[in-house]
Amino acid sequence: MKGDVVEIRRGGPADLGALLGMLDGAVAWLSASGRTGQWGSEPWSADEQRSARMADRVREDVVWVAEVDGAPAGVLTHSHQAPEYVPEADEPELYVRVLVTSRAFTGRGVGTALLDHARGQARAQGVGLVRVDCYAGGDGRLVRYYERNGFERVREFSVRDWPGQLLADRVTPGPSATAADR
Template sequence: MAITIRDGGHDDIPAILGMLDSCVEWLAGQGRTGQWGSKPLSENPKTVESVTRYMDEGDTYIAEVDGVPAATVSLTDAPGAYLAHLPAGEPERYIHWLASDRRFKGYGVGAALLAHAAEETRRAGISLLRVDCYAGDDGKLVRYYESNGFSRVEAFTVGDSEWPGQLLARRV
């Protein structure tokens, strides 16, 4: 099994949405609908707009396993508007929409993309890489980022939804 990482583009949006839908299906199958609900994200116009916007504002990467798109991540210079109250106070690169097709769970594609994001951040002359994630349920997602070199910065909730989030950072 060979993991390669390439630049993503608009032609990859259907594959990216498929990865997100795969995550929703996997999470819902475990009864964990707090993060992204139970309906395919590809059916939500706001999700499609968000994926496209972060691609246009930054850089999107696709991890392939033996030539098959398996995971994705986008990097921009800032978090989403819902975290405007938690500024970095210095230049940063920010991770959005890290997701993998769950057929590739355990292959290391997410970790490979996080390592690539750190290297791209360092290459850009920036030393701070941040990400936020769902912090509810069993906290596995927060621990996943910690296992990839990130440290907790601040817990938060999104708007009136009370969606529990965790901001994490990594020095590169």
């Protein structure tokens, strides 16, 4: 429910199971809604290539886990390098690579809390640009979600007929953080 306290902790490889479970839940929900264009209809955990990609994310990226009452409610990973399918930024950036919320906590501000946390990380690291990409097909609901969370459209792209949207948000950088905060 609104008003839940969302605690955010540093995550890592031990959180892969929770991340895959959230992705599986999202696929099941999207599929039940007839919206299979984003991630198809098969669970992420059943696909070796997708599971391996998420294992790479929790090993290579900075991982943040949102919890509500001690239960994993969402996961965000970020890096300072954009994926190969979008143009590189011409300045330092924090790139949100993964953002997913558990279906049990949808509508409770978990995704927004994680995005706000990422912005805080960028500020602390002296970085003024936060970028993210998402599925731009269907009804455009996901693009609008990021816009409601302060991001602006930068450019559309396509990866093997998967329509994507690159979005960005400007933050005011603060003093640089230590390497442990990154």
